């Protein structure tokens with residue numbers, strides 16, 4: 001199974017949101033990383049066949065997705081970033097409605113919904129109206145609707161936004177298990193949410209794919225550029241000005257341990273640290289703050 005994206009472009013008036021993207025998606029979890037406005041949502045909407053490319057092609061096992069119509073939609077699940085719910089529906093009614101739209105066979109609907117509600121810990125709110133749910137619960141209902149038809153291709157735009165730490169861990173495990181034999185593409189700002197489950201990552205900047213690789217392959221770019229050291233707390237303002245600090249933790253005794261990015265050690269006691277995907281992200285997107293909620 002393969003989704004082949006070739007020279008894909010989307011032009012909005014004078015803005016090129018997706019600029020000549022070529023990418024071959026194979027089964028596994030794909031992390032799509034990029035700063036705000038990089039073009040992730042636009043790319044995902046074209047893959048979901050709800051936005052027409054200006055030029056370029058998307059082929060599913062050699063067939064143009066535009067010509068596949070219903071057949072493509074049947075093997076597809078999509079969680080958009082802005083999810084317009086039917087707020088007055090109960091969770092169960094809403095999922096039944098989506099299941100009918102997606103042609104899930106009636107005899108399988110109840111079992112499928114119950115199983116998703118259970119996995120996404122929504123069983124005890126299934127009779128509640130969606131309008132009454134918390135943000136994280138609504139997001140999980142969104143994830144459930146995307147998965148109702150057991151999709152072979154699952155595209156999720158920021159699925160972990162609003163999930164609490166426990167929910168994120170469950171989400172990661174669930175997606176990791178689900179991805180066998182399927183293509184799962186996830187965009188997120190929360191790098192740690194995909195770093196350990198992604199088979200491959202694609203890094204997007206200004207409409208282009210900068211790099212594609214496993215987490216281990218990609219982080220090689222910042223080997224030798226991530227450092228840790230201890231500094232006196234009262235010197236922190238100076239270090240904050242001079243260094244690209246990724247993390248800091250007060251260690252008591254007026255000491256702060258810091259993790260920073262630099263071509264070479266900037267203090268005599270700095271120790272080189274093994275890089276993480278977040279380090280690479282910050283190296284590539286220096287102005288971008290990563291949201292590490294839930295950590």
Ligand SMILES: Nc1ncnc2c1ncn2[C@@H]1O[C@H](COP(=O)(O)OP(=O)(O)OP(=O)(O)O)[C@@H](O)[C@H]1O
Nearest residue numbers: 012015016017034035036037038039040041042043
């Ligand atoms: N319908 C549209 N009309 C005009 N410009 C658009 C439209 N949709 C997106 N853009 C622009 O295209 C660029 C890419 O936007 P897109 O939403 O794809 O980025 P993103 O990587 O998903 O960002 P975010 O993480 O903030 O959602 C942005 O500059 C955005 O303003």
